[in-house]
Every structure is written in C-alpha cells, then in structure tokens.
Amino acid sequence: MNRKSLGFFLLLLLFLISAVVWRQKLFLIIPIIMILTGILTFAYAKLATTNLNVELKFTNVVDKGKNVTGKIIVNNKYPVPLNEMVLNFEIKNILTGETKKVKENLFLGITKKSEMPLELESKYCGCIKVELKNIEIFDIWGIASIKKNFNESQQIYVMPYTITQDIELGNSNAKEASDTWQFMENVAGVSGEVFDIKEYQIGDNIKNIHWKLTGKYENPMVKKMAKEAEDSIILIFDNRFENSKYEMADALAEMFISLSRNLFNENIPHTIGWWQEDKEKYISYNIRSEQDLVSRLPKVLAAGKCLNKTSEYENYIAKMSFEKAHTVIVAETKADVHNIAAKGVTWLTVDDELNSNNLKQGRKIKLK
Numbered sequence: 495m496n497r498k499s500l501g502f503f504l505l506l507l508l509f510l511i512s513a514v515v516w517r518q519k520l521f522l523i524i525p526i527i528m529i530l531t532g533i534l535t536f537a538y539a540k541l542a543t544t545n546l547n548v549e550l551k552f553t554n555v556v557d558k559g560k561n562v563t564g565k566i567i568v569n570n571k572y573p574v575p576l577n578e579m580v581l582n583f584e585i586k587n588i589l590t591g592e593t594k595k596v597k598e599n600l601f602l603g604i605t606k607k608s609e610m611p612l613e614l615e616s617k618y619c620g621c622i623k624v625e626l627k628n629i630e631i632f633d634i635w636g637i638a639s640i641k642k643n644f645n646e647s648q649q650i651y652v653m654p655y656t657i658t659q660d661i662e663l664g665n666s667n668a669k670e671a672s673d674t675w676q677f678m679e680n681v682a683g684v685s686g687e688v689f690d691i692k693e694y695q696i697g698d699n700i701k702n703i704h705w706k707l708t709g710k711y712e713n714p715m716v717k718k719m720a721k722e723a724e725d726s727i728i729l730i731f732d733n734r735f736e737n738s739k740y741e742m743a744d745a746l747a748e749m750f751i752s753l754s755r756n757l758f759n760e761n762i763p764h765t766i767g768w769w770q771e772d773k774e775k776y777i778s779y780n781i782r783s784e785q786d787l788v789s790r791l792p793k794v795l796a797a798g799k800c801l802n803k804t805s806e807y808e809n810y811i812a813k814m815s816f817e818k819a820h821t822v823i824v825a826e827t828k829a830d831v832h833n834i835a836a837k838g839v840t841w842l843t844v845d846d847e848l849n850s851n852n853l854k855q856g857r858k859i860k861l862k
Contacts, residue, residue: 496636498635498636499635499636499637502528502532502635502636502637505528506525506528506529509521509522509524509525510522510525513525528635531634531635532633532634532635532637532638533633535577535633535634535635536633536638536639536640538572538574538576539576539577539631539632539633539639539640540640541572542570542571542572542574542576542631543629543631543640543642545570545571545572546568546569546570546571546629546642547568547569548566548567548568548569548626548629548644548646549566549567549569549646550564550566550567550624550626550646550647550648551564551565551566551567551648552564552565552612552614552624552648552650553650554649554650554651555650555651555653556616556650556651556652556653557616557652557653558616558617558618558619558652558653558654558655559616559617560616561613561614561615561616562613562614562615562616562622562650562652563611563612563613564611564612564613564614564624564648564650565609565610565611565612566581566598566600566609566610566612566626567607567608567609568581568600568602568607568608568609568610568629569606569607570602570606570607571606572606573606575601575602575603576601576602576631577601577631577632577633577634578599578600578601578631578632578636579599579600579601579602579629579630579631579632580597580598580599580600580629580630580631580632581597581598581599581600581610581626581629582595582596582597582626582627582628582629582630583595583596583597583598583624583625583626583627584596584623584625584627585614585622585623585624585625586622586623586625587618587620587621587622587623587652587740588620588621588622588623588649588771588795588796588797588798589618589619589620589621589733589743589744589747589795589796589797589798589799590618590620590740590743590744590799591735591740591743591799592618592740598610598612612624614650616650616652617740618652618740618741618743618744619652619653619654619655619744619747619748619795620651620652620743620744620747620795620796621649621650621651621652621792621795621796622649622650622651622652623647623648623649623650624647624648624649624650625645625646625647626644626645626646626647627643627644627645628641628642628643628644629641629642629644649796651791651792651795651796652795653791654744654747654748654751654752654795655748655752656748656751656752656755657748657752658756658759661756661757661760661762693713693714693715693716694713694714694715694716695780698716699716702716703715703716704716726762726763726764726820727757727762727763727764727765727820727822728764728765728767728820728821728822729750729753729754729757729764729765729766729767729822729824730766730767730768730810730811730821730822730823730824731746731747731750731766731767731768731794731797731824732746732768732807732823732824732825732826733746733768733769733797733798733799733800734769734799734800734801734807734826735799735800735826742826742844743799745844746824746825746826746844747794747795747797749824749842749844750766750768750794750824751791751794753822753824753842754766754781754787755787757781758781758784758787763780763781763782764780764781765778765779765780765781766778766779766781766790766794767779767810768794768797769797769798769800769806769807770793770797770798771797771798771799771800772796772798775806776806776807776810777793779793811823820839820840821839821840822839822840822842823839823840823841823842824842825841825842825843826843826844827843827844
C-alpha cells in the first residue's frame with residue numbers, strides 16, 4: 495500500500511468517525527464523493543488504455559563506456575489528464591546476460607503527449623535491448639490500477655574496444671592461402687574469367703549470380719570468377735560462458751572482434767562463427783571485405799549466451815576444420831573444449847583477472 499492509498503483510507507475513516515460522533519450528513523457525503531471519484535478515475539484509466547500509444551527513441555549505436563540517451567514518448571487520444579502512470583521496463587544486454595528491471599513514473603497532462611528522458615549505462619559491449627513491458631495506470635487515490643501490455647522494444651549496439659595487433663602466421667599453408675586469395679581476387683577483377691559454377695553461399699558477390707542456371711535450380715547459383723583458395727583461418731567465438739561475471743563475455747567478445755579486424759587488415763581471408771541464441775544454431779560468415787566485417791558485427795554483439803550445447807559445439811568445430819585451415823578458438827578457458835580432435839588449434843583465453851592473455855596492445859599474436 496502506497497502513501498496515497500494509505501492517506502485515502504485514514505481520511506475516509508476520519509470522516510466516518512466524525513459522522514457517527516457529530517451526526518452530520520456532510521461527513522457522509524464527503525466519503526461518498528471520494529469513493530465515486532476513485533471509481534470514475536479508474537473507469538477513465540481503463541478507457542484511456544485502449545488509445546494509449548508509446549514510442550521508444552534511443553541512439554542505435556554507442557561506444558562502450560558512454561551513456562545511452564533516449565526518450566519515451568507517450569500519446570493519449572483523450573484531452574482529460576491521466577493520473578499517475580508507472581512504466582515497467584526490462585533492460586537486457588543480450589551478449590552478457592546482464593538484466594535490469596526499471597520503473598519510471600509519468601504524469602500525462604492535457605497536452606495529450608508527454609516525453610520522458612531515459613539514460614542508460616553502457617559498461618559492457620553487446621546489444622542492449624530496452625523493452626517496455628507494460629504501463630500501469632492508477633485511480634486518483636492509488637488504490638486500483640489497470641495494466642496495458644506493450645512489449646515495445648529497441649536495440650542499442652554498444653561497440654567494443656578494438657586492439658591493433660600484428661598477426662604472425664606460423665603455418666605456411668595459411669600464408670600461401672592468403673597470398674593466393676589476394677592474387678586471384680585481383681586477376682578476377684581484371685579478366686572476368688569464369689572457372690566454375692557453384693551454389694551461392696553467404697559472402698559471395700551477388701554480381702556473380704548466374705541467373706539462367708538459378709532459374710533451373712531451387713537455390714541461387716554463382717560464377718566462380720577465379721580459383722578460390724580455402725580460408726586460412728577459422729575463427730570461432732565460444733560463447734558458452736560458464737563464468738557468471740559479465741566482464742567475461744565482454745572481454746571474450748572484444749578479443750574475437752579485434753582478432754577478426756586484425757586478420758582483415760593484414761589481408762588474411764577468414765571465416766568467423768559462433769552460436770546464435772535467437773536462431774538456436776551455429777552460424778558462419780566469410781570475411782572478405784570491410785562491409786562483411788561491419789555487417790556481421792551487430793550479429794556478434796547480439797549472439798547471446800550458449801547453454802548446454804557441448805555436443806553441437808564439438809560437431810561444429812569438426813565440420814569447420816579442414817586440413818589447410820588453422821582453427822582459432824576464443825574461449826573462457828582452454829579446458830572448456832577438451833574432446834575436439836581439430837588439427838592446428840590456437841586458443842585465445844581470458845585469465846582470472848579478466849585481462850586478455852593474447853590480445854594486449856602492441857603484442858604479436860602467433861598462429862601456429
């Protein structure tokens with residue numbers, strides 16, 4: 495019971511006692527008016543909820559460590575002011591799992607529209623989902639209330655810190671694949687020679703789609719404009735976080751994204767993969783261009799936390815690994831995956847102090 499409703503009952507009791515003691519009708523009329531006022535304001539609140547609209551407006555992208563600014567806009571069709579409203583939010587970082595429930599009070603006057611600023615902290619990288627669960631409107635005395643569910647949401651991507659590193663490839667096959675890929679890309683751009691036809695995969699250039707053959711098959715077919723070298727690096731983000739600290743997911747994501755950018759900057763083609771919680775499966779993407787890297791970043795930040803998927807994880811590693819590729823696993827600890835028979839694996843882990851063992855500024859990373 496809040497202060498307003500407590501005050502109502504005490505005042506009502508006072509008038510009733512006064513009516514008995516003083517035997518005045520006035521002391522009975524006032525309580526009746528108070529009760530009717532509560533009933534009428536509750537009935538109006540119930541009517542107003544049918545035409546109540548809410549809009550969330552936040553910055554879509556923000557750097558880690560900076561506050562996210564936004565506002566909630568509430569519109570009421572009717573000109574009569576609404577009494578106190580309570581907006582119930584759930585704010586969740588999809589990557590780290592950090593979740594908060596927030597309540598905000600709002601009064602909607604005769605303007606029909608009210609804007610309320612809301613500021614959020616972005617301590618960790620990831621995808622912050624701001625969701626308005628419902629609005630609770632009270633009668634004038636704060637006794638009875640009615641809720642309207644909205645499930646209105648917006649996602650804000652918090653960009654991680656990225657660290658510039660030198661990549662040393664100890665595997666000669668990986669170096670050959672890198673040089674061959676860059677050379678073939680240049681040759682294909684000039685000659686336009688078709689080497690083969692294959693089924694379209696994510697990352698292929700849509701300009702190379704073979705439209706005539708695509709019409710004959712269920713899936714799109716593309717022209718291979720040069721002999722394509724296999725990726726030299728398979729970069730896997732192990733988002734099966736067992737550590738309850740949000741800093742762990744934050745640190746691992748920064749390691750993963752930094753390494754992918756460093757590989758791209760050194761013209762090393764690679765494939766990135768992770769468990770996508772909302773799709774409930776492992777996904778992979780080829781990184782061939784700056785656009786590939788930029789477009790996949792939001793998906794990494796919204797990957798979510800993978801739970802009890804050890805068998806799927808091991809099958810995924812086995813499927814992605816091949817003889818000429820080097821598998822790089824960004825994981826909480828090396829012991830997380832101990833039954834994987836993958837050749838040439840580099841582990842990038844995080845120590846107990848949640849500092850990167852492998853991605854410190856200015857340090858060279860050697861991939862075997």
